[in-house]
Amino acid sequence: MPLASPAEPTHGIAMYGEPALEKGFSSLPYANPEAPKGGTIRLAEPGSFDSLKPWVLKGNAAWGVGVHVAETLMMRSIDEPFTLYGLLAESVETDPDRTWVEFTLRPEAEFSDGSPVTVEDVMWSYKTLGTVGHPRYLGAWAKVAKMQKTGDRSIRFTFKESDRELAMLMGMRPILKKSQWQDQNFAESGLEPPIGSGAYVIDKVDPGRSISFRLNPDYWGKDLPINRGLNNFNEIRYDYFGDASAMFEAFKAGDVNIWRELSPQRWQNEYDFPLMTEGRVVKSEIPNERPSGIMGLVMNTRDPIFADWRVRQAMIEAFNFQFINNTLNGGADPRITSYFSNSVLAMQPGPAEGRVLELLKPFADKLPPDAIEGYSFPEGSERILDRGALRRALKLMEEAGWTVQDGAMKNADGRPFSFEILLNQSGSAMRSASETQQIHDIFLQALGNLGITPRVTLLDSAQFVQRTNNYDFDMTWYERALSLSPGNEQLLYWGHDGVTLPGSRNWMGMNSPAAEAMIGAMLEATTEDEFTSAVRALDRVLTAGRYVIPVSFSPISRLAHSADLHYPEKTPLYGDWPGFLPEVWWQEAKK
Template sequence: MPAANIRGYVVESLLARGYDEPFTLYGLIADSVATDPGRSHVTFTIHPKARFADGKAITPADVIFSFDLLRDHGRPLFGIYYGKVTKVQAIDDRTVRFDLAASDDRELPLILGLMPILPKHATDAATFEDTSFSPLTGSGPYRVSAVRPGESVTFTRDPHYWGRDLPINRGLWNFDTVKFDYYRDGNTYFEAFKKGLYDLRVETDPGRWQTAYDFPALRDGSVVKEAFPYGLPKGMQGLVFNTRRAIFADVRVREAILQLFDFEWINHNYFFDLYQRTASYFDGCDLSAHGVAANARERELLAPFPGVVRDDIMAGVWTPPVTDGSGRDRKALRRAFDLFAQAGYGLQGTQLVHRASGRPFGFEILTTTRDQERLGLAFARSLRRAGINTQVRNVDATQFERRRITFDFDMMDYRWEQSLSPGNEQLFYWGSEAADQPGSRNYMGVKSKAIDAMIAAMLRATERPDFVAATRA
């Protein structure tokens, strides 16, 4: 099941987030934390009352065990994060210290504070990576009380939870039972909501938002439909080029394909004109470089990498291409053909081919939901106007996940969420090392010394202007 459901409810970390702040942590399993101005080390002291659900006290041995286990057998991002630690040791029966001298990473103490803590005595390292229906033992306010594979997971509140009176837990964990239901597709999921089978829904489909919320429970007030703004970056959803594929290696080819994506037609016909075009991974906040000319600090950071960022982006004037919304924009098609020609492609009859080799140009769009498939088919129609043979392959969630984590796709739909405090996770998204690490989110396969250097500058920044400049750069 998703880690997001286990974290917090069942398994806790040394520190916990305050969600009304960008990245501020408060004591949970640890009741104190200490570091030096250079953040070359961090020391956590475990709360004297901290206990796992089986009553065993949490010790430094459990913290060190969890660190080693997640670094060596956890998700790839744990290996990236925890690999920066030079040494970890128990100072006494409540205190554990991490040495970070070589990391040059000011965020790392916070990342370690969010490490899930698992019981050494109740966790088998040899089978940790195996799929299992046996619940984890944690220290959180809930225990896993029922598992129905493929259907639901139920948590029951632990009446003996050790941390009930901690300040960070005030007002939380009020329900005796929390049940997570799982559905195979979006339509079934929505129909279950209409029948009252679950209580809270976040709607992500503009079409459904506009047309489907007209049912008895909403009309009689039992269901409340509400839209509200939020202050986080808007994230980025799009079709990902896998540049590990030779067909997408040339940036001119990728830009030509971008010209053929008719956002205006899709937004009007599928999404009721409710979407805005994404132009940055940090749209909607001061970390976005879109529409902002590079300042002196950003230019200084990028100076060792001349030409790596286009002039129109540096000048703050670049925008995504705009079509006439007809679905048959000839100007966009002409721009695409010009770029394809520069990259060595041309039409042979009605088919786009590589002129030197005669190889037809074509690729596959991988999808797993009906909404993704509908978007892929619309894009494929536009691509065929340019002589590009595009196949849309819709697969089940298990196959999609397997192909995604092994980068076995040409193009796929994905969404990156961002926060107001980007940090180490950016290495997992765009870092050169992550490009070759199965399970990372560097799906496009980018390898860039400039990107690696900007992430490093972000992680060592001590002042907000330097942090913003590195993120924009």
């Protein structure tokens, strides 16, 4: 189906086709407009924080500030692959080729201090974020040729190049209050509470330990259809803990209201604590149809020892996925088979065909092995020692110039094959510290059979963020969620700028013209079929690049929560995804 673009101001915009919700819709389909208001929800985060500015690279920002305090011109529906509806903006307009986009602000939009949200605030926010903000904002801003005020409440962005996603991205930048920040060095981190236009204001801050947000009773947008059934709690509080074990203990004690369980084995066997048996805590499983993303051990190709794909494949062979998966979760969750697995965007098995093959052919001599022919990860063995995989790993290492000498893997000069594995002692969003430690312990045993003994370094969250932002590691734990609408952000994840630019998500240090060409084809696609082919081709380049040793993923979210917390029966396409919890949840009043 060809891309349809509005020729006049409209209430929403979709990447392909038309928005599913027509003008005048009553609420988002996954929200409950009758949800009761009130109550408090307490959530847990690992590590600590030292900043309230999530829009800059410096500092370790508290979670929730960018979610609850600042708003954007448009709001994403997580029940559609990529559709935006007006939030601060009452309308959006673009030409058929999307060479420009224009937004008109709602006249009632205002910051929490009662001052209006103006075009000047929008222009200052976009320019500041695009020049001194976090690297995630820089790429799209570099493609803006002109930003101009076209009316008292309207602003237009004209683009330098063909990129159909830019019209969407321009609706998704946080709008900050110009007068609060214009005389400061915005790139510096800080604990000054930002003034936003969102439903919540920052209420209490205990740096590094907790932050709470209070519902603004005078929130300007509380009656908008897009907000009906959202922002139901009077207070949202995030408490920070040293690691996932401490977080889980706090949940079992009733000090935290919701727990995302990442281990299917523990989900089945370890939920017999008193609050559960008394019925004060319940379990919910929430399905999704989004890509698996990539999660596992990433190898930094900036380090010469991981620059050779054969070495990376040897590490993948040594990682006995089947045994690890059985040990950690009873084999309940499937393996990540590619970056976009579990979705229609995933590369297909076997050789590339059709449009995917056409896109890859010009780069055939520079692609990683098997990108065109078809690549898959080894299955592993049920036994802890996978002898076949270790033999393959030894052969690959020998081809790359490494052999076992006197019980240690060395090169021809006698230099040992040595590297550091960097770990966050607080764990990650998708794996607890104890789980990642178990994974590494089994992996280290296998590496020992190859004469390889890595150094393992545990760091607190702040140190871990600092080192990974600057790519100061050899191997580390890596997680990258991916959506059904990949676009410009893929350059931040896999683009060549990230080889040297601090703060990108290109932790593997890849520099692949083929990958960037596939991203370019995605951005220029005018039909859904063209887009899907480009993403599948990108998936092949990434997966065959052998940058990450993937683990398992869950096609459902396992949430244990207080029995008085509820969510709508209709769950969105993306499932448990930003915009779902705590946005559409509510608390029933105690009887």
